[in-house]
Amino acid sequence: MANTPRIAVLVPCRNEAISISRVVDDFRAALPSAVIYVYNNNSTDNTEEIAREHGAIVRRETLPGKGNVVRRMFSDVEADIYVLVDGDGTYDARYAPQMIELLLREHLDMVNGARITDIEAAYRPGHRLGNSVLTGLVAKIFGSRIRDLLSGYRIFSRRFVKSFPAASHGFEIETELTVHALQLRMPLGEVDTPYRDREEGSTSKLNTYADGARILRTIILLVKDERPLLFFSLAAVFFFCLSIGLALPIALEFHRTHLVPRFPTAILAMGIMLLASLSLFCGLILDSVARGRAEVRRMRYLDVPFFEP
Structure with a gap:
């Protein structure tokens, strides 16, 4: 076993030129020993160039959708600890060491960043309600161990990543990650993390109703397959x-x-x-x-x- 765990920060992004420099710089400061991978998912702006200029290893996934990007990242990157974070700059990198320390101390397989914020624009009421409903539904069926089902800020062990059979294409991937951990009764943890507003000029790719319907469909299919x-x-x-x-x-x-x-x-x-x-x-x-x-x-x-x- 290596004395010092290898840490990889995985950043899926599409058209995040406004925020990607901040994300890379913040995680570089919070985790100096980590290797930062930015996976470009068909960006039409200069996200890739900015990420590379700020020291990230840039790779591409041409299949559209966050689920496809996560599948590719988990397949390609070799590390002991994986930090998965969205490239929109809404998650606080300063909490990553605390989350990693919890994972190592308790020998956990996933630490979830539960979002907390008073900024309405950062966490819109529709998203908040949908997340609460979907989290409650998953809790009733698979177990109540996670308070924020759709968080895009998570820490994983190597054995979680390399045993995860990713099947989702889009934003349903967070649901699949959570159900995989709950179904195998993996040791889990959760840390409250601040959730910030997006950079000015940046827009969310999440569609409240369309993506909510896809996530609900994913939950139903997972119930059919797992229960x-x-x-x-x-x-x-x-x-x-x-x-x-x-x-x-x-x-x-x-x-x-x-x-x-x-x-x-x-x-x-x-x-x-x-x-x-x-x-x-x-x-x-x-x-x-x-x-x-x-x-x-x-x-x-x-x-x-x-x-x-």
């Missing part, structure tokens, strides 16, 4: 209630008159009840498959050392 028994049981309950709702008037009429006046509806109710049964059995079978997949991911996670020897 199939819950997902298909809910579907079974829905089909069961729908079938009973259709069949009950027919059953009452048959009890009263011994006639079946709406025969097609009776057939439909029976078909929907069969769907309920199939959904339940699918959930039971896929739950066993999901457990096997989780065991494989866990073994892969344990196979990666906390520090590279």
Whole structure:
């Protein structure tokens, strides 16, 4: 095990020429021994040139979307500790040493930077509400261990990064990172970090409604993949209630008159009840498959050392 851990600061960015110099300089000052990687995701301004002038290692990912950039960064960069931070200058680099110290002291795999701010323009009410709703939803399903699901400021161990099966394309990546940690019951931590307003002239790439819908879709798909028994049981309950709702008037009429006046509806109710049964059995079978997949991911996670020897 190396005596001094290698630290890599990973900065995904697109058209952040206004703020990238500040981000690189601030993290250079906060973490003098770290190597700073700026991954340019199809910028049309001079983000890449500015980052290189300020001493960052600049690489490119042409597939659009933050998820694609994070997948590439995690694949390419070799380090012991990874600092993932957005390139918009809204996160405070001075908290990085504290977060790294917590990760090392407690032997954690992820330390999340929970955003705190009184600046309304920095953390818009729509974003704040959406984050609270989505964080609460993930907490109910996968466990309540993270207060800020969508934070773009995180510290990871090597074994987290090298065992993370990134599948997301865009801003859903934060949800996938969190669920991966919760599903494998990794040791986690969280530190309150100030959240600043963007530099003047800089605009957010996050669309409140479109990206919120994509994140919600990602949560639903993760529930299907990671908690199939819950997902298909809910579907079974829905089909069961729908079938009973259709069949009950027919059953009452048959009890009263011994006639079946709406025969097609009776057939439909029976078909929907069969769907309920199939959904339940699918959930039971896929739950066993999901457990096997989780065991494989866990073994892969344990196979990666906390520090590279």
